[in-house]
Amino acid sequence: MDQMNEVLPGLIRKVVFHIGPIPVTSTVVNTWVVMLVLFLLVFLIRRRGFEYKPNTSVQAIVEVIVTFFYSMIEQGWGPAGRKYMPLVGSFFTAIFFLNMSWFIPGFTSPTTDLMMTAALAVVAIVLVHAMGIRKKGFGGYVRHYITPTPIMLPMNILEEIIKPFSLAIRLFGNMFGESMVASIMFLLVPLLVPVPVMMLGLLLGTVQAFVFSILVVTYLATMVEGH
């Protein structure tokens, strides 16, 4: 239990400074750092401009990534969902970089904080419902709750409530559990033994970003297209 007390403070958020009455936690500051890296990356990629035929290696890499997003959407939805690629791709990129920021020494990944993953899940679910209302109109959106029969109404409402919880807790649990296991390994045997666990974390971060965005695709498909 003493060793747990050494590990946990590194993983739990702490207040860094206040803006007026609002406390700013370490999670927010770490997210700002990752955002800065992403902005710089986008700025450097956009500086050259793109052409119809790829003429630079940067454009070729970007096209591979975009093709990956398209294939992900076609797995979960079909060709009709291609226009939601910017939304899903942003979720994937943001979560991927947030998960990978764990590998910066002395840096706590923001996704090991339940508040961060809950915020991501709430944004995703609000967007899904808004897209459903925009596409089918308010009447069609309400009718979605009483399909196939009105008896299913409580189950449908329950399903919509559970969606953001499972999105948030899945991402949080995976990343928190992973970094805690690696930290405990580090306490027991500091040399070389945590490396395989951290490499598992590399895989897990990618898979969790993929799972989060493909679940957003599935939810969008059920909301926009109907059952």
Place this chain on the structure above:
Amino acid sequence: MSVALATALAILIPAAVSAISQAWATSSAMHAMSRQPEAADAMRGVLLIALAFMEALTLFAFVIAIVMSGKV
């Protein structure tokens, strides 16, 4: 003592059961992929989603165990 035992069981049982069910799902998917390699891409996506849903139940138990371990 009993709370510590309950915490251990709260993470042990869901982890064991979800490992068994994930193994079952993965082995079925492997069989299906080796039988029809041309459909492997579609199966891989479905398999990942199914595994994520099973994993989520363990993670709910993990969160509950973390909360319980504060009371030991």
